[in-house]
Amino acid sequence: MNYLQATPIQQQAIPIILSGKDLIASAQTGTGKTAAYLIPILDKISREPSNHTSALILVPTRELAKQIDEQIEGFSYFIKATSIAIYGGGKGEDWDQQRKALVKGADIIIATPGRLMAHMNSGEVKFDNLKCLILDEADKMLDMGFSDDILFVLKHLPQNRQNLMFSATMPKKIRDFADKILKNPEEIRLAVSKPAVGIDQQFYLASDEQKLPLLIHLMKNTVAESVIIFTSQKAMIDKVVRMLNRNKFEAKGISSDNSQEDREESLRGFKNKQFKILVATDVLSRGIDINNLNLVINIDVPRDAEDYIHRIGRTARAETTGTAFTFINEKDQYRIANIEKLLEREVEKQNITESLGLGKAPEYKASQSRKPYRKPTGKKKFFNKKGVDNKKPAVS
Template sequence: MSPTFEDLGLHKGVLSALDQVGYTAPTEIQADGIPPMLDGRDMVAQAPTGTGKTAAFGCLLAHETTPEEGTQALVLTPTRELARQVADEIESLCQVRGQRVLTIYGGVGYKPQIDGLERGSEIVVGTPGRIRDLIERGDFDASTCETVVLDEADRMLDMGFIEDVSWIVDHTRRDRQSLLFSATIPPGVEHLADEFCHQPANLAVGDTTKDEDRPEYLVRVGKRNRAWALERILETEQPDLAFVFCRTRHRTEKIAGLLDGHGYNAEPIQGGMSQNARERVMGRVREGDVDILVGTNVLARGIDVRRCELVVNYQPPRDPEDYIHRVGRTARMQDVGAAYTIATDEDTRAIVEIEGHTGASLTEIDVPETSQDDKITKIDDWEEKADPMGRVHFRIRGVTDSSRMDVFWYLVDNAGVSQADLGQVAEEDDGLIVKVRHDAAGRLQDHLHKNGVLGRDVDVSIATPE
């Protein structure tokens, strides 16, 4: 039988707070991780997004720290958004016992954070850069910290924070309890765990690759029709909140603006925004005023929103590990959700790498049909009509008495296409098949319709590649 929170030995004030927050039963990482943490053991836990890891170490901190006795615990996170959300969750677990939680991060003024430290906060949650800065300035004494938590350690490694993290940890108590949480455990995180933890309990919970309860679809289109496919997916799924992932900040802003202009409540969120702007967006999300968040990978790892029902990769990520974190934003903790990846022929390698990394094939489907009129119009995209070699096949009738080479050289000399653009010209029973690169297909079609071939009007159609 699964344990209850009461079975785990938590303080009655923490149990009361869990009840008020709405937690009914421990998740796997909470059931398996809280007991050894309460015993004082160090821990290295591999846990993907959505497993309840924040509440796991949050329960420990709410249980172990004592109100009005100074700073006793430090939690390091890679991003400002994550620091705020981790602090909010820990604060909710401390609401009965009364410990104070202070959030510290860059991009805002020092004074409120220094004032918070001077007033006293039992638990400090922050990003490595600002935490180190305050220690160096003498405004934060980390030597009183009895428990140190590294959250999203792999993300901190990716962002180049490990040197700062090691420096900060060296300024905490030597007999501290050390807890490391990470969605993945690459060699750099293993090295950090060896340096940070002493004879830790090791946990790996959940599936860090594919969630069988979360359908993961692949939709192939031409690159000019990604937005059309995105709109069809949104209209089909009708999510209360969707995350749309792009590769660049510029694309994030562009797609959010496009969706907003077509009647969706869409907002961009990416690392280049000011802290105030990002907090404004997240405030709107929490109020339910945003239907779609469009972001870069900061959206996959930097924020905590529980009710996301749909993830769409507008562009597949270049790193397969980022795919896992992106789709892990939906179907969290037994919620429903689906993930779609929109891909063009140029994305074939990325899809192969994702499937190889996750060990599962994405379910390839056509762009969904909807009963509504399209808000975003489909563009005539030659790439969608091309064969696997990227060539469009034109069927030309009315020149059967001309040689294939005459037609070939006529098109090179007159139709705005080069020898490299054209493939072979093949004979059919009632005409010719001309193969042309998809990026030159529009020029060729325009010429054929306006001027024909060799002074003759011709019938032109698109042939299905064999």
């Protein structure tokens, strides 16, 4: 698989995992975190064959579950190790196949928390002999509201097990969650929340009406083998795809609204270079590894600064280079300030729409770079002099 030299995260994590200790590890996206835990786990499985599930990997998205399953297939080519990805919704043919694998016991199970919990509720799934639990992209799982599902799964695992937590960012909520799960863990922190140095980050001021014409201009003047265009709005995907197709750029869209079959077909076609441009929501911002992806475009600024790091981290992976364009409208300017804080530098905001005949772009204002005030909602509280919340007094 052309792994010739271990990356820093692999150099540090593999010996710890082989020793059996718990681990919390964070490193830049695209630095080889998945191989850092898969290689030592497969080594253990090859030395101690079992008829039961040895390792459980929890991930936030079905795309990441499928990709890890494919990586296991490659890494375990010369050893006898079985794995299956557990994801999806509803009870069809996939459900029965997944249930049989869970009951019989594949060596490694990769699962999204909600789907795994649904199987466990049947009472047939047992993890009595599990040796290792891995939480991959742990911060994203918490962001997506999976904390209760994860804690449910944990209650059904043996107490005596190894726990590994991997993340590209290390916010306080991850540390608090780690305290509930990990036992005297070793810790690895490598350049957390920083994009790879090989990414050329460019920011463009543009109103919502100017974004698509600006996108077409940049696409016509940029040489790129593969491109992912991110948007926070699922409704924008079809608009972007139609505009690109009208301008002779072959593109397809992918979001959580698509069926699992359609999502897998689109992602497979993109990876196989059947088409050049994939338009997606943040469902593709975590962990997805695509060879020779050299351009990421953010139609809008991500809601969280750390999501920006993950989005642009799809390019310049494994010490390559890439480019990231981000469009800034007036209402998203406060989010740029958060990104600058994370990058620890001010970014240049380019204004080229007027020169392209698209009219003036929104002016970047320092006052707009603070989060706008939002009127509180819900019932009004009344406090007495001691600060105790009282009910609203009756009106006579």
